[in-house]
Amino acid sequence: MTFLPKPKLHHPKLPTNTVGLTRRDYEGAISTLCAGCGHDSISAAIIQACFNLAIPPHRIAKLSGIGCSSKTPTYFLGAAHGFNSVHGRMPSVLTGAYLANRDLIYLGVSGDGDSASIGFGQFAHSMRRGVNMTYIVENNGVYGLTKGQFSATSDKGSVAKKGAVNADQPIDLAAIAVQLGATFVARSFSGDKEQLVPLIEAALTHQGAAFIDVLSPCVAFNNHAGSTKSYDFIREHNDALNKLDIMVNRDAITVSYAPGEVTDVMQHDGSVLRLRKLHEGHDPTDRASAMHHIMERKAAGEIVTGLIYVDPEPTALHESLGTVAAPLNALGDSELCPGVDALAKVNASLR
Amino acid sequence: MKPTDITNPDYFHKVVDCQWACPAHTPVPEYIRMIAAGRYAEAYMVNWQSNVFPGILGRTCDRPCEPACRRGRVEEEPVAICRLKRVAADNKGDVSHRMPVIPETRNGKRIACIGAGPASLTVARDLAPLGYEVHVFDGAAKAGGFIRQQIPRFRLPEEVIDEECGYILDRGGVVSHMNRRVDSLKGLLAEGYDAVFVGSGAPRGRELDVPGRAEASANIHLGIDWLASVSFGHVTSIGKRVIVLGGGNTAMDCCRSARRLGGDEVKVVVRSGFEEMKASPWEKVDAINEGIPILNFLVPKEVLHDNGRLTGMVFEKVAAQYDEKGRRALKPTGEPDVIIECDDVLVAIGQENSFPWIERDAGIEFDRWGLPVLDEASFQSTLPNVFFGGDAAFGPKNIIWAVAHGHDAALSIDLFCNGKDVKDRPSPETRIASQKMGIHEWAYDSEVSLDLRFKVPHLPTETSLRDITAEVELGFDRQMAYAETQRCLNCDVQTVFNAKTCIECDACVDICPTDCITFTENGEEEELRTRLKAPAVNTYQDLYVQDGLKTGRVMVKDEDVCLHCGLCAERCPTGAWDMQKFLLETAKPKAHACHSR
Numbered sequence: 001m002t003f004l005p006k007p008k009l010h011h012p013k014l015p016t017n018t019v020g021l022t023r024r025d026y027e028g029a030i031s032t033l034c035a036g037c038g039h040d041s042i043s044a045a046i047i048q049a050c051f052n053l054a055i056p057p058h059r060i061a062k063l064s065g066i067g068c069s070s071k072t073p074t075y076f077l078g079a080a081h082g083f084n085s086v087h088g089r090m091p092s093v094l095t096g097a098y099l100a101n102r103d104l105i106y107l108g109v110s111g112d113g114d115s116a117s118i119g120f121g122q123f124a125h126s127m128r129r130g131v132n133m134t135y136i137v138e139n140n141g142v143y144g145l146t147k148g149q150f151s152a153t154s155d156k157g158s159v160a161k162k163g164a165v166n167a168d169q170p171i172d173l174a175a176i177a178v179q180l181g182a183t184f185v186a187r188s189f190s191g192d193k194e195q196l197v198p199l200i201e202a203a204l205t206h207q208g209a210a211f212i213d214v215l216s217p218c219v220a221f222n223n224h225a226g227s228t229k230s231y232d233f234i235r236e237h238n239d240a241l242n243k244l245d246i247m248v249n250r251d252a253i254t255v256s257y258a259p260g261e262v263t264d265v266m267q268h269d270g271s272v273l274r275l276r277k278l279h280e281g282h283d284p285t286d287r288a289s290a291m292h293h294i295m296e297r298k299a300a301g302e303i304v305t306g307l308i309y310v311d312p313e314p315t316a317l318h319e320s321l322g323t324v325a326a327p328l329n330a331l332g333d334s335e336l337c338p339g340v341d342a343l344a345k346v347n348a349s350l351r
Numbered sequence: 352m353k354p355t356d357i358t359n360p361d362y363f364h365k366v367v368d369c370q371w372a373c374p375a376h377t378p379v380p381e382y383i384r385m386i387a388a389g390r391y392a393e394a395y396m397v398n399w400q401s402n403v404f405p406g407i408l409g410r411t412c413d414r415p416c417e418p419a420c421r422r423g424r425v426e427e428e429p430v431a432i433c434r435l436k437r438v439a440a441d442n443k444g445d446v447s448h449r450m451p452v453i454p455e456t457r458n459g460k461r462i463a464c465i466g467a468g469p470a471s472l473t474v475a476r477d478l479a480p481l482g483y484e485v486h487v488f489d490g491a492a493k494a495g496g497f498i499r500q501q502i503p504r505f506r507l508p509e510e511v512i513d514e515e516c517g518y519i520l521d522r523g524g525v526v527s528h529m530n531r532r533v534d535s536l537k538g539l540l541a542e543g544y545d546a547v548f549v550g551s552g553a554p555r556g557r558e559l560d561v562p563g564r565a566e567a568s569a570n571i572h573l574g575i576d577w578l579a580s581v582s583f584g585h586v587t588s589i590g591k592r593v594i595v596l597g598g599g600n601t602a603m604d605c606c607r608s609a610r611r612l613g614g615d616e617v618k619v620v621v622r623s624g625f626e627e628m629k630a631s632p633w634e635k636v637d638a639i640n641e642g643i644p645i646l647n648f649l650v651p652k653e654v655l656h657d658n659g660r661l662t663g664m665v666f667e668k669v670a671a672q673y674d675e676k677g678r679r680a681l682k683p684t685g686e687p688d689v690i691i692e693c694d695d696v697l698v699a700i701g702q703e704n705s706f707p708w709i710e711r712d713a714g715i716e717f718d719r720w721g722l723p724v725l726d727e728a729s730f731q732s733t734l735p736n737v738f739f740g741g742d743a744a745f746g747p748k749n750i751i752w753a754v755a756h757g758h759d760a761a762l763s764i765d766l767f768c769n770g771k772d773v774k775d776r777p778s779p780e781t782r783i784a785s786q787k788m789g790i791h792e793w794a795y796d797s798e799v800s801l802d803l804r805f806k807v808p809h810l811p812t813e814t815s816l817r818d819i820t821a822e823v824e825l826g827f828d829r830q831m832a833y834a835e836t837q838r839c840l841n842c843d844v845q846t847v848f849n850a851k852t853c854i855e856c857d858a859c860v861d862i863c864p865t866d867c868i869t870f871t872e873n874g875e876e877e878e879l880r881t882r883l884k885a886p887a888v889n890t891y892q893d894l895y896v897q898d899g900l901k902t903g904r905v906m907v908k909d910e911d912v913c914l915h916c917g918l919c920a921e922r923c924p925t926g927a928w929d930m931q932k933f934l935l936e937t938a939k940p941k942a943h944a945c946h947s948r
Binding site: 003004006007008009010011012013014024034035036037038040041043044190191193217219223231232235 | 424425426791797798799801854855856857858860861862864865866885886888901902912914916918921922923924925
């Protein structure tokens with residue numbers, strides 16, 4: 001951390017996006033996390049993705065739970081709506097906000113403790129319900145705020161800073177998200193923004209439950225030899241399935257590829273996910289193929305990253321509930337409280 | 352690209368844009384920090400060591416440092432470096448005890464300096480503490496040369512000149528021979544000096560050569576001679592309507608002086624356009640603010656006179672035109688000539704060198720422009736014991752260049768008198784030290800002020816125009832000076848990168864406010880510049896490249912707009928980045944190799 005705010009002076013050639021903002025306009029307060037924390041790189045990637053998509057910051061709601069990861073929404077999108085909820089309860093608060101106002105873009109930020117331990121149930125149900133959101137887990141495999149105990153995502157055999165060996169099986173949140181019906185599942189690494197930024201962009205444009213598991217080394221407690229979530233270990237074992245380019249609003253396609261090398265996935269909002277295949281046999285639109293690849297590469301000791309699974313035609317919670325299209329705050333008294341006759345009708349329909 | 356060699360003193364020196372641009376390489380950020388700390392005397396001495404005339408230069412310097420200042424590239428205007436220098440001089444108190452001791456015992460060598468201007472005085476300042484006996488000759492009654500004779504008092508009070516010349520001439524080791532114009536080099540050489548330094552300036556004003564010049568000569572004056580007469584009080588008035596010819600700083604001094612001596616309608620007439628004028632931008636602004644119009648693209652054609660009395664001048668209108676090779680030429684537009692009526696004309700269209708006192712058979716070669724043939728680094732002429740400097744060396748420049756020449760010539764003279772090769776120049780002295788004091792604490796003030804440049808207060812025009820000796824610029828007070836010092840980015844506190852300890856976590860890349868840092872695959876410089884986090888378009892500024900990272904990538908830092916805020920080092924978990932203060936002092940003559948000042 002630093003005691004000084006980041007100087008407002010910026011590069012004289014700093015570009016602006018289509019809503020007239022610079023990347024610096026998407027920043028938040030200066031981070032108070034440890035120097036070198038992977039989470040800060042994820043914040044920078046979120047800033048870059050929102051700038052690239054030219055999303056007006058006030059159209060985003062960022063929600064988080066408790067933990068190092070959940071502190072980070074303070075450090076990006078200072079002009080967005082924010083809610084720092086109870087430990088592990090971000091998914092239900094986010095679901096509530098989404099039900100009340102579907103016009104906002106929801107960004108949930110959580111950690112491995114917040115999502116794989118105390119909030120595991122909440123995480124699971126928000127996935128299977130299809131809440132239209134981007135759910136990012138900043139996954140470092142340890143409880144950083146309480147001095148580095150193993151978390152539930154820590155690999156079996158991983159060695160702690162003081163030498164203890166983890167005996168428990170890890171929870172693979174990405175695999176579980178695929179299994180629970182999330183319609184966009186990816187994994188990435190905080191130290192690889194070239195991969196991470198397009199994934200966040202794709203997730204933000206995805207109209208369903210989008211989950212990204214981001215490996216984010218804890219420099220203070222989990223970046224030593226023997227750790228399976230250190231910068232070095234992840235760099236050595238990173239096995240990317242594909243390389244993603246996202247094209248919003250049919251941008252000109254400038255790069256050409258040999259046939260068979262690329263898969264274009266058109267999302268519901270018209271954006272195109274162009275995937276350059278790096279792995280034979282992986283079909284990112286096939287849930288079974290996704291599960292297979294996660295398991296197979298894990299058995300080989302590798303960490304699968306990239307876009308693991310996407311359903312181009314997702315169903316979100318509002319559609320399955322048949323709720324009103326307008327945000328609740330835009331409805332008038334007569335619509336919100338339609339009177340005794342309307343209540344009688346509802347009651348009658350349930351008899 | 353090859354990894355940057357930061358052990359080459361030029362690399363970090365060039366990052367300190369102001370110091371690099373200063374001909375005398377004054378360590379600007381170092382003295383600005385001292386001013387911020389209220390250590391005015393120390394700030395003065397840092398200046399004095401490098402540029403010899405802090406009080407004079409703090410008012411009159413051409414300020415090559417300011418256009419170079421990094422602040423001007425990240426914000427609107429550079430730090431007011433020159434004005435801060437004056438603050439150090441104004442507030443320093445007594446500094447005599449800080450001056451180097453002039454030894455009682457002389458080293459037996461006698462040096463003659465011709466002219467008592469800034470170049471000669473610098474030579475004397477550098478050599479006297481080493482035991483040399485320096486004899487300074489000048490035709491004028493008081494030392495200072497151009498500084499005393501041509502710079503008007505409303506820009507530079509005489510006390511300041513007296514004081515700073517006094518630090519050199521009145522502390523022993525230097526013998527002044529004022530009112531003694533040297534009229535024969537051979538004669539002087541015959542007096543047996545070990546070396547002679549020629550710092551006689553460019554004393555001749557360029558003449559106007561148009562019809563009518565001779566007939567109306569009673570009211571046509573050469574600018575530098577007229578300014579000298581004003582300085583000495585020989586001239587106290589001028590006609591109501593004055594034309595000043597020329598677009599340099601001398602023209603600005605002429606027009607502003609004329610305005611104070613009775614010129615109600617003073618006009619500056621310049622051949623070229625406003626932008627191409629040689630005068631410093633602030634001097635043009637000062638002239639305009641005193642109600643002096645500057646008329647551009649007018650070439651003098653004829654002087655009008657009536658029975659020997661000047662009545663006006665005729666000018667031809669021209670425009671800048673470019674030929675197919677892009678060369679610029681001023682071509683007549685064909686519009687009717689412009690007639691400007693006037694009572695006096697001041698000619699400030701340039702200065703020339705003149706060495707009538709150097710016999711052509713004295714052994715000194717001159718080139719076809721009438722300038723001495725010199726070795727560019729040592730300032731040695733074709734006569735080995737004669738050295739040149741200041742305007743006498745390479746033609747008219749300014750005070751700070753004269754000082755820089757003086758230092759180099761003094762070094763040469765010291766080498767020469769010790770029987771060493773003057774071409775074998777010693778390296779500059781450099782020091783580099785980490786500024787880290789704690790996790791977030793630095794030995795320098797790393798916070799970046801967002802203030803815009805402060806304007807120096809001026810005397811109201813109605814007061815200043817009434818008195819030619821009233822100094823127009825009042826200088827910053829201590830409070831304003833402090834605020835201005837905070838605008839300095841501390842460019843001498845260098846970002847030093849150690850690839851061995853870097854874990855490539857991107858923390859520095861993410862925090863950098865000006866997107867200077869990129870980790871990427873190496874490439875040729877031209878191509879590499881295009882794929883950095885922010886394109887590095889300013890090719891004058893270096894890229895700092897380091898290899899040896901685990902991923903095989905390189906760290907590339909574009910030095911161009913780095914704020915030296917230290918956030919990269921604060922956010923670095925492994926100390927791979929460090930902020931280190933780099934001090935450089937150009938080589939000066941030293942008494943002994945092991946002697947410390």
